[in-house]
Amino acid sequence: MSGCSDQAYGDFGGGLVRACGGARIPLNGSFEITFRCNLRCVHCYIDDFSGRGELSTADVKRILSETADEGCLWMLLTGGEVLTRRDFPEIYLHAKRLGFLLTVFSNGTLWDERIADLMAEYPPFGIEFTLYGLSDETYLKTTGFPGRFTRVRRAIDLVLERRLPLSLKAVAMEPLAAEIAPMQALAASLGVRFRYDAMIQARLDGSMIPTAVRNDPERAVGYDAGDPARFADWAQFYRTYGRTARPSPFVMSCGAGINTFHVDPKGTLLACQSLPLNGYDLRRGSFRDGWYGIVGDLLRREASPANVCTGCELKGMCDRCPATATLETGSPDGWIPYYCEVTHRRAALLEESSGNADAAARYRAHAERVAGGWTPPGAILPRAVPSGAAAACGSGGCATGCGAPKTQEASASNLLQIEIPQRGSDVHPEVQR
Ligand code: SF4
Ligand code: SF4
Numbered sequence: 001m002s003g004c005s006d007q008a009y010g011d012f013g014g015g016l017v018r019a020c021g022g023a024r025i026p027l028n029g030s031f032e033i034t035f036r037c038n039l040r041c042v043h044c045y046i047d048d049f050s051g052r053g054e055l056s057t058a059d060v061k062r063i064l065s066e067t068a069d070e071g072c073l074w075m076l077l078t079g080g081e082v083l084t085r086r087d088f089p090e091i092y093l094h095a096k097r098l099g100f101l102l103t104v105f106s107n108g109t110l111w112d113e114r115i116a117d118l119m120a121e122y123p124p125f126g127i128e129f130t131l132y133g134l135s136d137e138t139y140l141k142t143t144g145f146p147g148r149f150t151r152v153r154r155a156i157d158l159v160l161e162r163r164l165p166l167s168l169k170a171v172a173m174e175p176l177a178a179e180i181a182p183m184q185a186l187a188a189s190l191g192v193r194f195r196y197d198a199m200i201q202a203r204l205d206g207s208m209i210p211t212a213v214r215n216d217p218e219r220a221v222g223y224d225a226g227d228p229a230r231f232a233d234w235a236q237f238y239r240t241y242g243r244t245a246r247p248s249p250f251v252m253s254c255g256a257g258i259n260t261f262h263v264d265p266k267g268t269l270l271a272c273q274s275l276p277l278n279g280y281d282l283r284r285g286s287f288r289d290g291w292y293g294i295v296g297d298l299l300r301r302e303a304s305p306a307n308v309c310t311g312c313e314l315k316g317m318c319d320r321c322p323a324t325a326t327l328e329t330g331s332p333d334g335w336i337p338y339y340c341e342v343t344h345r346r347a348a349l350l351e352e353s354s355g356n357a358d359a360a361a362r363y364r365a366h367a368e369r370v371a372g373g374w375t376p377p378g379a380i381l382p383r384a385v386p387s388g389a390a391a392a393c394g395s396g397g398c399a400t401g402c403g404a405p406k407t408q409e410a411s412a413s414n415l416l417q418i419e420i421p422q423r424g425s426d427v428h429p430e431v432q433r
Pocket of ligand 2: 335343
């Protein structure tokens with residue numbers, strides 16, 4: 001993309017998506033090739049790192065090929081940690097040969113010269129490392145393992161020495177509150193892009209433990225107020241999308257399932273990585289059948305009367321969505337007070353900066369009401385965060401590495417709803433066994 005500015009590239013991507021929207025072409029895919037990971041982060045959404053039942057190399061390659069056949073252009077390879085798969089180079093090269101604009105997400109702790117050289121020979125569209133601190137001491141608290149920042153720092157050098165397109169990012173969780181600004185400074189000194197997000201979702205089995213390390217809503221919005229570039233981005237977004245959302249009878253409120261899709265490590269095709277509804281088993285059926293079948297059906301699913309967000313004018317800038325709601329409440333129609341408060345505080349800040357004192361006061365009053373424990377009548381509410389979860393996080397004890405007991409929310413497991421095609425003559429020939 002040399003010679004093409006970010007803005008021009010963004011216009012290109014947006015224009016392409018708009019041009020294809022009606023045709024529902026799966027332009028943009030993410031493929032979580034494994035849930036295995038060598039870290040155990042306190043905020044991680046993965047509930048099973050064992051790798052049991054994950055796709056074979058042949059299945060991953062077949063599914064990638066099928067997505068390319070249906071028009072996929074942007075493909076993200078992610079995990080878990082992608083490099084815990086020994087066959088990552090084979091998968092990566094297959095994806096390159098298919099012509100995708102390929103992005104790789106990684107925690108950066110397993111990179112060596114061999115992988116960096118492979119990327120240099122066959123460059124990706126982008127590489128993104130997530131930082132979980134700026135020292136080995138912080139990494140021990142956030143990921144449960146010693147010495148990991150040293151490894152990431154080395155990986156950054158390996159990538160930059162080869163002039164590969166690296167970005168850094170971070171989750172602005174409570175244990176990293178003091179390190180976001182220094183991370184930003186590090187990225188600036190290296191000349192790479194850095195972004196961060198305060199959103200932390202519940203675990204894939206519905207456990208609320210990861211949410212224990214969320215920033216409180218005021219601090220989450222405080223990042224926007226204290227960072228001029230971030231504030232300018234939000235102001236631009238708000239001018240374009242804020243208060244423009246219209247009431248809708250449908251449960252889906254974003255582009256998932258229209259031009260975007262996700263494949264999980266067991267071969268489940270989903271509209272979105274975090275939305276465990278309308279999944280399709282790609283080990284038994286084809287991408288085409290899943291995409292135009294059950295995944296498409298999701299777009300016609302109507303919101304329930306209990307969904308208090310369908311008419312919200314701020315829903316376009318809120319992190320409550322069918323996915324986050326399903327993980328936290330068990331229903332895509334659920335309401336999430338944390339996101340409601342963050343969104344109203346953010347809107348108040350943005351209105352204030354535009355001189356709209358009345359709108360700012362109205363949004364702030366709503367945020368205070370939510371902070372005070374108010375809930376909309378009839379709303380489907382999140383499960384409770386287990387007591388002691390935040391205090392126990394970082395001790396590296398349980399399956400998530402958070403150290404908190406796995407007593408809670410056993411009933412929240414099995415959120416995933418999958419269609420399993422019958423084997424038979426209509427089954428994709430490459431998956432007949
Ligand atoms: S959040 Fe941490 S533990 Fe979870 S997949 Fe990423 S690096 Fe691994
Ligand atoms: S959670 Fe609150 S701000 Fe977010 S969409 Fe629902 S009503 Fe709107």
